[in-house]
Amino acid sequence: MTIWIRNAWYMAGWASELDGDGLLSRTILGQPLVLYRCEDGQIAVLEDRCCHRAAPLSRGRREGDQLRCMYHGLKFAADGACVEIPGQQTIPPAMRVRSFPAVEQQTLVWVWMGQAALADPAQIPSWPYLTDPSWRNLEGYIHYQADYRLIVDNLLDFSHLAYVHENSIGNASQATEKAQLERIPLGLRVTKLAPNEPPAPHFRKFGGFTGNVDRWNLYDWHVAGNVMLMDGGAEAVGKGGHQGPRETAVQFRHMTALTPETETTTHYFFAQSHNFAIDNPQVTRQVHETVANAFLEDKAMIEAQQRNIARDPTAPMQAISHDAALFHIRQRISAQIESETGAKRAAE
Ligand code: FES
Numbered sequence: 001m002t003i004w005i006r007n008a009w010y011m012a013g014w015a016s017e018l019d020g021d022g023l024l025s026r027t028i029l030g031q032p033l034v035l036y037r038c039e040d041g042q043i044a045v046l047e048d049r050c051c052h053r054a055a056p057l058s059r060g061r062r063e064g065d066q067l068r069c070m071y072h073g074l075k076f077a078a079d080g081a082c083v084e085i086p087g088q089q090t091i092p093p094a095m096r097v098r099s100f101p102a103v104e105q106q107t108l109v110w111v112w113m114g115q116a117a118l119a120d121p122a123q124i125p126s127w128p129y130l131t132d133p134s135w136r137n138l139e140g141y142i143h144y145q146a147d148y149r150l151i152v153d154n155l156l157d158f159s160h161l162a163y164v165h166e167n168s169i170g171n172a173s174q175a176t177e178k179a180q181l182e183r184i185p186l187g188l189r190v191t192k193l194a195p196n197e198p199p200a201p202h203f204r205k206f207g208g209f210t211g212n213v214d215r216w217n218l219y220d221w222h223v224a225g226n227v228m229l230m231d232g233g234a235e236a237v238g239k240g241g242h243q244g245p246r247e248t249a250v251q252f253r254h255m256t257a258l259t260p261e262t263e264t265t266t267h268y269f270f271a272q273s274h275n276f277a278i279d280n281p282q283v284t285r286q287v288h289e290t291v292a293n294a295f296l297e298d299k300a301m302i303e304a305q306q307r308n309i310a311r312d313p314t315a316p317m318q319a320i321s322h323d324a325a326l327f328h329i330r331q332r333i334s335a336q337i338e339s340e341t342g343a344k345r346a347a348e
């Protein structure tokens with residue numbers, strides 16, 4: 001039984017990882033891939049396994065937009081077709097490797113792991129803060145030893161901020177204030193308001209707040225591709241908070257994209273954009289490191305959780321009311337997987 005939605009755009013990496021003419025090897029949904037940028041800027045994504053004797057093409061050699069396997073020298077075009085077999089005249093049509101649709105958008109590279117005919121680039125989430133000149137961010141990546149669904153759970157439940165992140169981005173009210181949830185076609189809209197609370201450590205640091213603040217975390221969770229797009233911020237009490245005009249607010253725009261690598265490992269891509277002190281790269285680094293360090297707090301907990309689950313995968317878990325969002329999304333993931341595998345069975 002698969003645990004992955006296949007018909008979805010997954011973030012494969014940062015476009016900057018494909019600068020130059022190198023080869024990037026990355027496993028997504030258990031499938032080893034090799035990625036490279038063609039001369040016209042298009043991104044080629046091929047199965048990282050030669051159709052001759054299974055050598056990884058990422059150990060191969062670029063020859064313009066083509067890729068030569070460095071075991072016995074078969075050469076492949078960017079669409080996966082074999083175009084040369086040294087010492088052999090004819091190239092049978094089956095002599096090809098699978099290629100995957102890929103799109104670069106707003107500094108991100110997305111790959112479609114499902115049925116190619118269903119790949120619609122219009123479904124790729126847009127996040128203009130990555131390229132808007134009035135915002136700044138650094139490119140974040142963490143490799144996780146955990147089932148992606150445990151990280152999805154974590155991001156859908158901000159009550160953990162009070163405990164996992166008590167010294168970084170959380171405070172006690174996060175565990176008592178309930179999030180409002182609204183089901184939307186692409187997933188879930190989460191509104192987590194924390195009015196009139198002492199500022200969490202990072203808001204004290206970047207906003208210089210001394211008194212209480214109104215804090216907000218407003219985000220959309222995209223079921224396809226496990227993408228979170230968030231508007232988060234804080235402002236001194238009584239200034240309008242998330243409703244504006246936000247003139248004295250400290251605001252962030254956050255993107256997370258979770259791409260399963262294997263059933264028990266995950267690529268965690270993230271960017272925390274800020275629109276204050278944008279000419280100070282040191283502030284951009286500090287903003288980035290604040291969330292990166294908070295995510296390492298999550299990672300320590302989630303990987304330990306994964307190890308416990310692996311020891312006894314069928315042991316029951318008891319639910320609490322904060323689990324509503326994660327249950328909803330887990331159901332949506334399961335329903336989508338069910339419809340994909342059911343449709344596949346019907347077609348067989
Ligand atoms: S394994 Fe690639 S050419 Fe033989």
Ligand SMILES: [Fe+2]
Nearest residue numbers: 154164294298
């Ligand atoms: Fe967290």
